[in-house]
Each structure stands twice: as structure tokens, then as C-alpha cells.
Amino acid sequence: MENEKKTEPRAERVRSQLKESRIPEALWPDEWEAKKKRPREIAFIDVNLCFPCGKCPEFCPVGCIEPLKPGTLPGRGDNQPVQVRFQECIGCYICVEVCALLTDYDAIRMYDTDLVEQALDTTISQKKPETPTPPEPYEELFSEGGAYRHVGKGSRLLERMNKEERKRLGWN
């Protein structure tokens, strides 16, 4: 169809790779809904490393990644980085993989949920909150050189891929 949105071939391959080998079936139903259990880890974007390409919001299964309001970070004007509405994150890791595999930025890391509660003096429950918490930069907490350490090094998928799989995704 003429008006049909064309998906970038590499993005499509990443999508199928995530589906096949990374994300447990229980976390990949046909219809996504809001979170049903408290995640063990939560994603945050290092706002200093994100030059918003728009890919992770497109892949996030619960739609909880959005740009910061214009003018939030000085010098970035209307081109603000994205950040996670952390109370809605289901900890699926998809955005980490997408940013690492489809961009040059590798800007997303996961943080232990208990640590996030402590850092933001909040409680993270097993349900989507009724009112969304707008994203903030959290630069001093969850970024390279920030106060809290992330879990892991980034893409787990890339580390586990053999030569063939890397080639299939366009990585050599």
C-alpha cells in the first residue's frame, strides 16, 4: 500500500531477533498492556548520550519513553533527549538493545529497582500508576558519572550473538 509505513530492514531484524532469542514469550504477548508485576530493573536514558533518533520510543512495548519538555536541558532547545517514565517501565530491556544495536549512542542502562526507589524516594509498584509521572533528566543520578551504578554493561544480545547472528543484524 502506498501510505503504509516502511520499517527499516535492520530495525525489523532487530525486532525479530529480540522476539526470537531475547525476550521471554511471557513478556511478548500480541497485545501489550501496562505492567502487571514489579520489575527487578528499570531503564534510564543517559540524557548526555541521547541525540534523539526516536527509535526506542517506537519499540518500547508500554510506550513509556518520551522526549523531555523543550528547554529542559540548556543548549538542547527543542531537540531534547528522551527519558523513561520510570513508574511505567516493565524492565524488559528492549530499549537498551535497540539503542545499542540500531544507533551509535548506546545511551540506555538498567538500574536496580530498589536502588531507584531509594534514589528518587519513591515506591515502585506492580501496577501502572493512574497518573503518569512526567520524565525528568535524572542526569546527576542515572548517567555516566552519575551517583548510581547501572546493572550490566548494555546490550546482552550483542554479547551473546555468534558471528552469523551479528552478520544477520549488520554487525561485523
Ligand code: SF4
Ligand atoms: S534509541 Fe538511543 S539515541 Fe535514540 S532516542 Fe532512544 S536513547 Fe536516544
Ligand code: SF4
Ligand atoms: S525497559 Fe522496556 S518498558 Fe522499560 S523503557 Fe525500556 S523498552 Fe520501555
